Each structure stands twice: as C-alpha cells, then as structure tokens.
Amino acid sequence: MGRKPAAHRRWRLAPAAVLLLPLVSACAGSAPSTLDPAGTGARRLEGFWWLLFWISVAVFVEVMALLAWALVFRSRAGRVNRSDPIRFVVVAGAGLPFVVLVAVYGIGLRDLAALGPPDEPPAATVDVTGHKWWWEVRYAGIDGATANEIHIPVGEAVRIRLRTVDVLHSFWVPQLMPKTDLIAGEVRETWLRAERPGEYRGQCAEYCGLQHAHMAFLVVARPRVEYDAWLGRLSTPAPAPEGEAEQRGQQAFLQGSCVACHTVRGTPASGTVGPDLTTIGSRWSLGAGAAPNDPGHLGGWIVNSQTTKPGNAMPPQPVDAAALPDLIAYLESLR
Numbered sequence: 565m566g567r568k569p570a571a572h573r574r575w576r577l578a579p580a581a582v583l584l585l586p587l588v589s590a591c592a593g594s595a596p597s598t599l600d601p602a603g604t605g606a607r608r609l610e611g612f613w614w615l616l617f618w619i620s621v622a623v624f625v626e627v628m629a630l631l632a633w634a635l636v637f638r639s640r641a642g643r644v645n646r647s648d649p650i651r652f653v654v655v656a657g658a659g660l661p662f663v664v665l666v667a668v669y670g671i672g673l674r675d676l677a678a679l680g681p682p683d684e685p686p687a688a689t690v691d692v693t694g695h696k697w698w699w700e701v702r703y704a705g706i707d708g709a710t711a712n713e714i715h716i717p718v719g720e721a722v723r724i725r726l727r728t729v730d731v732l733h734s735f736w737v738p739q740l741m742p743k744t745d746l747i748a749g750e751v752r753e754t755w756l757r758a759e760r761p762g763e764y765r766g767q768c769a770e771y772c773g774l775q776h777a778h779m780a781f782l783v784v785a786r787p788r789v790e791y792d793a794w795l796g797r798l799s800t801p802a803p804a805p806e807g808e809a810e811q812r813g814q815q816a817f818l819q820g821s822c823v824a825c826h827t828v829r830g831t832p833a834s835g836t837v838g839p840d841l842t843t844i845g846s847r848w849s850l851g852a853g854a855a856p857n858d859p860g861h862l863g864g865w866i867v868n869s870q871t872t873k874p875g876n877a878m879p880p881q882p883v884d885a886a887a888l889p890d891l892i893a894y895l896e897s898l899r
C-alpha cells in the first residue's frame with residue numbers, strides 16, 4: 565500500500581516529459597537545420613531524411629501492432645496459431661526488410677551521385693583552408709584573401725576546394741550541403757549552390773581541439789552584381805587611411821608584431837600565420853564566431869584574445885593603451 569502512490573506519481577511525470585519536448589526543440593533557435601534547406605545538395609538530403617523517417621515510422625507501427633496482436637493472442641488461453649510460422653518469419657522477417665533496404669540503398673546511391681559536380685562550369689572556385697581554429701578563404705584567380713566567410717552568387721554552382729594545414733576539420737553548411745572532411749595532404753571538393761539570397765551559417769563538424777566550437781563561418785549568397793562588387797573589394801589593396809586616428813593606427817599596426825602574422829594588402833604587412841585583415845572591418849565576427857565584430861570586442865581581442873577564445877594561436881598583444889583606440893579605428897576602416 566505504501567509503495568503504490570510513489571509508482572503512481574512516477575507515471576504522472578510522463579505528460580510533463582511530453583510537455584517538455586517543445587522546449588527542447590526550441591533549443592534549436594536560429595541554429596541552421598538540414599530540414600530547412602536552401603541549397604540543391606541539402607534539399608536532396610532532406611528528401612532522403614524524410615524517406616528514412618517515414619519508413620522507420622511504418623516499421624515501428626507495424627512491429628508495435630504485431631506485438632499488441634501477440635499479447636492479445638497469448639492472453640486468450642487455449643487458442644493456437646494455425647498459420648504457418650516459418651513462412652511468416654521468412655516473408656515478414658527477412659524478405660520484406662531485404663526489399664526495403666535494397667530500395668533505400670539504391671535511392672541513397674542515386675542521391676550520392678547527384679551530390680557530385682554539376683554539369684555546368686563553376687561560377688567561382690574557392691580555396692578554403694582549415695586552420696586551428698579558423699578558415700582561410702581565397703578565390704582562384706583573385707589576389708586577396710578573407711577568413712571565416714564565403715561569398716557566392718545566388719543560384720550559381722560554386723566549387724569549394726578544401727585543404728587543412730593541421731588536423732582533420734569538416735566543412736559543413738547544414739542548409740546548403742552535407743559535410744566534407746578536410747584531410748591533411750589531400751584536396752577535397754564540394755559544391756555550394758544557394759537557391760535564395762541569405763546568410764548561411766557553417767561550422768567545423770569534426771572535433772579539432774579546444775576551440776572547435778569557435779570554428780564557424782558564414783556563406784553569404786547575394787545576387788550576381790552584389791557578389792561581383794564584393795569580389796572587387798576583396799581584390800583591391802587597402803587604400804591609405806584617411807583620418808588622423810586611422811593613420812596613427814596604421815603606424816601602430818605596422819610597428820607592432822601584428823605584421824609577423826597578418827597581411828594587409830597595400831602595406832608591408834604580409835604575415836600568413838593569422839587571417840588576412842585587408843577587409844576585417846566588414847567581417848561578421850572576430851575569431852570565427854568567437855565574438856561580434858564591433859570596436860569594443862575588437863579592442864579586447866587585440867589586447868588578449870585568449871580571454872575570448874582560449875588556446876587560439878594569437879598571443880596577447882602588448883599594445884599601448886593610448887594607441888589602442890587608433891588601432892581599432894584603423895582596423896574598422898579596412899573594408
């Protein structure tokens with residue numbers, strides 16, 4: 565008698581658990597979903613996902629129905645199944661799954677083939693290199709580089725060539741394409757095609773160390789003219805700074821250790837350890853999604869990026885407090 569209420573209470577938790585489900589799904593928030601495709605490759609994957617889902621639902625319902633049937637049957641003592649059990653096991657237990665799995669395999673092969681290179685020539689070829697923990701981005705035939713963002717013309721197929729200089733990384737834009745691993749010593753290829761303009765979040769999808777989670781990037785799909793204008797800006801060396809603060813900032817930048825690791829085209833700075841900073845002022849983030857790109861975070865990043873992104877390859881910089889606002893103004897002006 566004493567234990568009954570406890571067991572009863574446990575069952576009362578079931579509806580509560582069900583009520584929690586929408587909350588859990590709300591965790592997704594604005595996170596990109598493969599089930600909200602905006603590109604050719606992701607759309608195909610979505611179709612395959614739903615196919616597997618509905619097959620699983622059908623199998624689940626069927627097995628549960630058989631189970632219920634068996635339970636009911638067993639409870640009616642004295643009745644014996646007169647149908648042929650061996651035939652049932654062969655047909656329903658082996659034959660049917662075989663047919664379903666072969667069909668799914670065939671559809672999977674068809675989808676895999678469709679994810680390969682498209683018939684048309686690429687609108688652009690982008691060389692993306694994985695570093696611990698950021699993405700170097702270069703366009704074939706263009707002098708210039710950016711980091712952690714890839715601009716593409718909407719509706720056109722863009723070839724992405726993937727390399728890594730250190731460990732395994734994985735290039736993943738859930739709304740556009742399935743994952744492609746970056747393997748040392750190899751050049752892997754994948755294709756991006758966005759159906760509609762937008763900004764699509766990408767993420768390293770292969771655990772690659774401490775700041776793996778801060779190895780995000782953005783694919784920016786824009787109409788052809790806007791894309792061309794952006795590419796024009798990327799390939800143009802940074803103009804000489806105009807304001808006084810910016811000029812002083814440039815001096816501080818060039819005299820500091822920054823030049824050992826960073827490039828700003830149009831200046832003597834030509835380091836290649838860290839991201840090219842020629843267009844840093846227009847980027848969506850600092851440190852591959854570690855912080856928003858605004859003057860406050862930029863200052864904090866320069867002085868000690870280790871608090872924002874512990875373990876990253878940029879050591880704290882001994883910048884004179886008086887020079888910091890100028891340095892920030894200069895970097896912000898690089899667009």
Ligand SMILES: [Cu+2]
Pocket residue numbers: 694697732733734768769770771772776779
């Ligand atoms: Cu990575």
